Amino acid sequence: MGVKSLLMTKRKSESLSPEELRTHGERLFLSHLSVDCVIFGFHEGQLKVLLLKWKDGPWCLPGGFIKHHESVDYSATRILKERTGLDEIYLKQFHAFGDPQRERGKRYKQGWIANRFVTIGYYALVEYSKVFPQPDLLSSECKWWDVAAVPDLIYDHKQIMTTALETLRLSLNDHPVGYNLLPLKFTMPELQRLYETILGQTLDRRNFQKRMLALNILVKLNERKTGGAHKAPFLYRFDKKKYDRAMKQGLVGGW
Template sequence: MRKQTTPDNQLQVDHPDGSGYLPGLAIDMVIFGFHEKQLKVLLLEYQNTNLLGLPAGFIKEKENLNEAAKRALTHRTGLHNIYLEQYYVFGDYSRFDPEPLRKILKSKGMNPGDDHWLLKRFVSVGFYALVDFTKAVPSPDLLSERCDWYDLANLPPLMLDHQAMIEKALETLRANLDRKLIGFNLLPETFTMGDLQSLYETILGEKLNRTSFQRKILSLDILERLEKKWTGGAHKAPYLYRFRQSREVAVPEKSFL
């Protein structure tokens, strides 16, 4: 897979003081990918280390936090105008472990001292996103060799506390799905109730009762019912729906990064 040549790959990992970046603060992104009843997560693989982890980023000294997250998301996926939300700050001292990063730097031919900026303690701001993984173009960063989608139900062991980050992000996604669904833009402009239920079931990881689901969704008043979907003559053809973009349940525009 070809590496990016964007400015994001110019991170000065060989500069031990981390010039130009806020010290001790990082971004970790849980990028969920959905398509046709599959739910995946984007991971970086570090060659010759047996380490895998979440895409991460750092905040420039004169850069807003949300802009840094947007920049990192675009570099890893090639996507723009994606709903990205801050969901948790990971700051426990127990998560501090410089050895995985030391191993990664050594795999790049470096011999970092204990005072190298990447080996110091970081507080990490967690962001999550949900995208159609068929539209993304995963790209590794300067320290990684591969960037790819992994089945959420069958993840390999991950470095540091990245498994816990994914679990927390998934918990947040599931809890806020009703309010955030419009923002994720995962469905075509018009869709059936079955399409919507399939999306819910994939993210929630469970089967839902069709009648109860339809009653719940319609009670949210976020859908506009259109004509029936043409199926060639069957009188039981399903109705098509689209989101009411003006409803309060829609994600505010300012939430888009």
């Protein structure tokens, strides 16, 4: 978690000035706890992650603090809404990071913000095109980065991102992430590219299609995606009902 969140929080009705937050964050927030979000998107065949840049400072994950009467899950939802403008996005807690050295190099040497923080990591899957990244009051940047080309991040944020990615990778078996990451209509090659970037490996085209269709949660539309060079691929969409039913029962199941 970085300074960033202070500013975002300032916009809310209950508010502290950045300075107050730095020194007396405990008035509004739980001490020693923060939330960091790894926000994944997918665009032009690349898996993306949304990062913030401090003014004259390093890049970091969007994060924030937990209000006294707010659930941790809700904090994550709120932070996400502040960054992306989106409600109802897929959000999953994946790990708490509690090494006392994790904030090595912290600049603040005194005040509330200088305390040790244990951060709870969430990852979000959002539809790229619906997101309007919101840089905050200090005019720091907020933008998408290719997962494969993320710059140095503050503290242990690279580690947090990596863990999120691993968790996402493992979740592929029981969660059809395309539903959250792709637009309503998409082509099979797009879906495949998504899986390939998450997994970091190429997959066989025919087998992939067979496997996806076998999940029985996709509908093939009578429409093709034109515009790209070459043969126009069919469009698909998720069948919400079947999708929900499948999610309830678990997709596969080793045992």
